[in-house]
Amino acid sequence: MATSTPARGATFGEVFAVREFRVLFGSFALLVAGDSVKMLALSVLVFDRTNSPGLAATAYMAGWLPFVFGGLFLLSLADRVSPRLLMILGEFVRMAVCLVIALTGAPIWVMLGLVLLSGLFTPVFMAARNAMLPEVLPGDAFVLGRSVFGVTAAGAQIVGMAVGGGFIATVGPEPALLVTAGMSAVAAVVLRAGLPYREARGGAGGTWRVNRRLFADRRVRRLLLAQWTPVMFLAGAEAMLVPYLGSRAGLVLGFAAGGMAVGEFLVGRFATPALRERLVRPLAVAMGVPWLFFLLEPGTAVAAACAALSAGCLGYTLGLQRPFLDAVPERVRGQAFGLQNTGLMTGQAVGAALVGGAGELVSPHLAIAAAGAVGILAALLTVRGLFTTDTPATDAAVSGRPNPAG
Numbered sequence: 001m002a003t004s005t006p007a008r009g010a011t012f013g014e015v016f017a018v019r020e021f022r023v024l025f026g027s028f029a030l031l032v033a034g035d036s037v038k039m040l041a042l043s044v045l046v047f048d049r050t051n052s053p054g055l056a057a058t059a060y061m062a063g064w065l066p067f068v069f070g071g072l073f074l075l076s077l078a079d080r081v082s083p084r085l086l087m088i089l090g091e092f093v094r095m096a097v098c099l100v101i102a103l104t105g106a107p108i109w110v111m112l113g114l115v116l117l118s119g120l121f122t123p124v125f126m127a128a129r130n131a132m133l134p135e136v137l138p139g140d141a142f143v144l145g146r147s148v149f150g151v152t153a154a155g156a157q158i159v160g161m162a163v164g165g166g167f168i169a170t171v172g173p174e175p176a177l178l179v180t181a182g183m184s185a186v187a188a189v190v191l192r193a194g195l196p197y198r199e200a201r202g203g204a205g206g207t208w209r210v211n212r213r214l215f216a217d218r219r220v221r222r223l224l225l226a227q228w229t230p231v232m233f234l235a236g237a238e239a240m241l242v243p244y245l246g247s248r249a250g251l252v253l254g255f256a257a258g259g260m261a262v263g264e265f266l267v268g269r270f271a272t273p274a275l276r277e278r279l280v281r282p283l284a285v286a287m288g289v290p291w292l293f294f295l296l297e298p299g300t301a302v303a304a305a306c307a308a309l310s311a312g313c314l315g316y317t318l319g320l321q322r323p324f325l326d327a328v329p330e331r332v333r334g335q336a337f338g339l340q341n342t343g344l345m346t347g348q349a350v351g352a353a354l355v356g357g358a359g360e361l362v363s364p365h366l367a368i369a370a371a372g373a374v375g376i377l378a379a380l381l382t383v384r385g386l387f388t389t390d391t392p393a394t395d396a397a398v399s400g401r402p403n404p405a406g
Contacts, residue, residue, distance in 0.1 A: 012269065015144050020136040023194030024129060027087070027187040028149060031094075032156035034183040037164035038098060041173035041180070042115065045101070046108055048173070070120040071342025076207040078127035078334030084195045088188050090125030093118050095184035102177035123345075127338030134325055134333070135198070140273050143321045147268025150314075154261035158254060201331050210335050214328065223324045224340060226383045227317050228347040230284045233375030234310060235348035236355030237291045237368045241307070244364035245300060252304045259308030267315030276319035280386065283316035284379035291372025294365045310372075316383070323386060 015021055046052070078086065097118050101111050133149075134142040168176045214220050238256060241249040267276060267283075290306035298306065328336035351371070359367040 029156050030183045030187040034180040038180040041176040045173040067345045071123040075335040075338040077124045079201040083128040083132045086128035091184040091188035095181045098177040098181035102174040123338050127334045130337035131334035147264045150264035151261045154257045219327045228343045229378040229382045232347040232351035233371045236351035237371040239352035240364045240368045248300045252307050255304040256307040256311040259311035263312030263315035280316045280319040281383045283313045284383040287313035288372040288375030294368040297365045
C-alpha cells in the first residue's frame, strides 16, 4: 500500500531547528550563488579574450552541458560513497577549477575542458545533498525543506547575478572567480564541521542498470515524467524571451525567478500535505496558461507578469516530493534523486532547443504561445492519477533480485 499522506504540515521553525538542515541550507546557498558568479565570470572572461558571442554563450552553459552524461553513468556513486564526503569533494572540485582559471591564464580550450570535466560529477554531488535531506528531515518536514531549497535557489541566483555582475564590472572576471573559490572553501569547512559522518547507503548496481530499472517501475516513471515534462516547456518559453525582448529579457527572467520563489514559499508554507497533492494538476496546467497571452505580443510589463505567474506555479512539484520519496527504495535514494535532477536539467535543455527551433519557423511570440499550449497538454497527460494505491518500487525490483515476499 502507498504511504498515507500526513494531515499536519511541518513548519519553517521545525525545519530550521534541525542543525544538519541549517548546514545543508547554508552550503547550498553558497553553492548556488557561487555557481552563478562562476558561470557569469567565465562567460565574460571568454568573451573578453575571443570577442565571440557563441563561445561566451557556450562558456556560460559549459557547467551544465555534461550533466546528462554524469547522470547516466556516474550516479551510483551517490549511494556508494558517504554523502558528506561527496559534498565536500564537490566544493573542492569547484574551488580548484576556479583557482586554475583565475590564476594560470590557461587557454580557452583548457578552461572550457576543466568546466566540462568537473560538470560530469555535478549530478553526483547534487544527488548526495538531495538524498540526505529526507534523512535529516523526516516526514512532511522533508517537503518543506525542498521548498526552502527552491526559494533559496531562486534568491541566490538573483543575488549572485546582480552582485556578481556588478563585481565583475568593477574588478574583472578573475577576482570574481577567486571569490567563488573562497565561497567553496567556506562551504567545505561548514559541511565538514556541521555534518556528522554517515555511511554510504550501498546502492544496488551500476548507474545505467539502476536508472533503467527505476524508470521501468510504473509509479516512479509517472512521477518523474510529471516533474520533467511541464517544466520542459516552461524552460522553452523562457528561452525565447531574449529573441522576443532583447536586452529587456533579463528583467523579465528576474521576475520569473522571483515568481518561482514566491510560489515555492506559498505552497510549502501554507498548503497542508494533502492540499499540496491536490494542487499538483491544476498548478501544472496553469503553468502554461500565462504564455498564451503572448499571442497578443505583450510589452515588457505584461511579459514580466506572465513569466512570474507561470514560474510561481512550479510549486506544483512540491506535491510530488513525498510520493516520489515513498516510491523509491532507500538504498538507491541518492541515485533516484540524481535521476530526477538529471531529467529536469536535460528536459529544460531539450525544451529550449525545441521552442528555439519553432522560433526559427515562426515569430518568437508565437513560439512562446505554442510552448504554453503544449505545456498545458503535457500537464494534462502526465500529471494525472498519481495519488492512487500504486505500490512503491521495492529494493528487489530495482536491484533485479527476486522479491522474497512475492
